[in-house]
Amino acid sequence: MAVSTVNISFQEDLLDQIDRIAQSEARTRSELIREAARIYIERKKKWESIFSYGESLSAKYKFTEDDVNNEIRKYREGKDLKNK
Numbered sequence: 001m002a003v004s005t006v007n008i009s010f011q012e013d014l015l016d017q018i019d020r021i022a023q024s025e026a027r028t029r030s031e032l033i034r035e036a037a038r039i040y041i042e043r044k045k046k047w048e049s050i051f052s053y054g055e056s057l058s059a060k061y062k063f064t065e066d067d068v069n070n071e072i073r074k075y076r077e078g079k080d081l082k083n084k
Contacts, residue, residue, distance in 0.1 A: 008033075 010018070022032040058064070 018029055018032055022029050025032070
């Protein structure tokens, strides 16, 4: 796999936190930042998938964001009544 070197600017306090965590885990700064980037990308893909699925259901069943908010409100109100 090809590797590229990049320069990134960090505020000192953030870089200090990165260095402390990397040292406590016996890793390099680069390893920690690579893992953070991978995790961010994975999470972003998951959220994009979730939103895409929601949009497809919305189109299929013709419900709106207000419909979803109303159902959530009803569910929460029902849950509150059960807990009393």
